[in-house]
Amino acid sequence: MANFNSRVSIIHTFLVCSLYFSDFGFLQGVTSFGINYGQLGNNLPPPEEVLELLSSLRLTKARIYDTNPQILSAFANSTVELIVTVENEALAQLMNPQQALQWVTTHIKPYFPATKITGIAVGNEIFTDGDKTLMSYLVPAMVSIHGALVQLGLDSHIQVSTPTSLAILAESYPPSAGSFKNEYYGTMSQVLQFLSSTKSPFWVNAYPYFAYNGDPTRISLDYALSNPNAGMIDPYTKLHYDNMLYAQVDAAIFAVARMGFNEIEVRVSETGWPSKGDASEVGATLENAAVYNRNLLRRQLKNEGTPLRPNMRLEVYVFALFNEDLKPGPTSERNYGLYQPDGTMCYNVGLSALSTPSTTSSTSTATVSFTSSSTKAATMEYQSLVYWMFVYLLTFQVFMRRLF
Numbered sequence: 001m002a003n004f005n006s007r008v009s010i011i012h013t014f015l016v017c018s019l020y021f022s023d024f025g026f027l028q029g030v031t032s033f034g035i036n037y038g039q040l041g042n043n044l045p046p047p048e049e050v051l052e053l054l055s056s057l058r059l060t061k062a063r064i065y066d067t068n069p070q071i072l073s074a075f076a077n078s079t080v081e082l083i084v085t086v087e088n089e090a091l092a093q094l095m096n097p098q099q100a101l102q103w104v105t106t107h108i109k110p111y112f113p114a115t116k117i118t119g120i121a122v123g124n125e126i127f128t129d130g131d132k133t134l135m136s137y138l139v140p141a142m143v144s145i146h147g148a149l150v151q152l153g154l155d156s157h158i159q160v161s162t163p164t165s166l167a168i169l170a171e172s173y174p175p176s177a178g179s180f181k182n183e184y185y186g187t188m189s190q191v192l193q194f195l196s197s198t199k200s201p202f203w204v205n206a207y208p209y210f211a212y213n214g215d216p217t218r219i220s221l222d223y224a225l226s227n228p229n230a231g232m233i234d235p236y237t238k239l240h241y242d243n244m245l246y247a248q249v250d251a252a253i254f255a256v257a258r259m260g261f262n263e264i265e266v267r268v269s270e271t272g273w274p275s276k277g278d279a280s281e282v283g284a285t286l287e288n289a290a291v292y293n294r295n296l297l298r299r300q301l302k303n304e305g306t307p308l309r310p311n312m313r314l315e316v317y318v319f320a321l322f323n324e325d326l327k328p329g330p331t332s333e334r335n336y337g338l339y340q341p342d343g344t345m346c347y348n349v350g351l352s353a354l355s356t357p358s359t360t361s362s363t364s365t366a367t368v369s370f371t372s373s374s375t376k377a378a379t380m381e382y383q384s385l386v387y388w389m390f391v392y393l394l395t396f397q398v399f400m401r402r403l404f
Contacts, residue, residue: 192264273292
């Protein structure tokens, strides 16, 4: 009897593993990859069509830069988890606990839980905004918003944090030298204390592109793009880094730890590579953007962690879903998208074979059908699941007959 149970256990484990590594199980298992859905464009598709696109790509995490009610309504009863944002200009008002309660009651509560709001980003890159008064508003606003969530019973579902730029680091190389600039110490200490007490992550916007563009003669392009390369070894930790993104994240982890908060998880709220830039923007090309994001996706499919925290998968939100024609600044700012607003793929990173024609070109374009892609994805997922269930049952039945 023991031998029989052992055999049944072995065949069961084998078949479950087969199901997991099938198309259905494998793609559904990637839970650490999200995308930033910006809206600074005058030609973007409506939120309902954006949701269909995300569904066709099997993406279940997205971040928006406001609390757009059309998006929150459209994403109701979907599988997509949303991080919403308090705009920088609203921080002064939301320091007041009553105003914060009113904000959460108006902008969050009516949509939750139908819309899976999992995080509130309080401002964006406040430390490097250049407004020291704004920086003084940050922690009081975070505390007030979290207090409102507690009052409404939502704090166990929705985390509060603030995305920061890597420019807050005084040192980032080697990663073990990571530390914050002195002028940010006071406020950063308060932010980290808040994150620690609420068990929320530290969000960082990490762009290897900016480092490469700033010093292309000394920084290896392959290292910045996560292509095969010799990499570097941190002389103090002896950890090997074969890509700049992981080195940047570990530098942030070391900086946080130096403040006495080693337990805080660091996540990447933004990373990406522009597909087009001005003449002075070195490396901003379609090919480099495709390679960077394809390599990023490949690592995410493996649920990798950084060298410092190899057993903690790194959560990453790529920037961005669409090219946004109304963004100010250099040409690169309007060309971070994986897609054009009309659904045309800027380049193929391999997010989903369901949404693109067959192609082997890294810079080719393809069109997503907003009206049918999510239906096709759901249908194929269902067919895949049914197929593997049939294989499971048939194999198990044959096995049982041989036993008896």
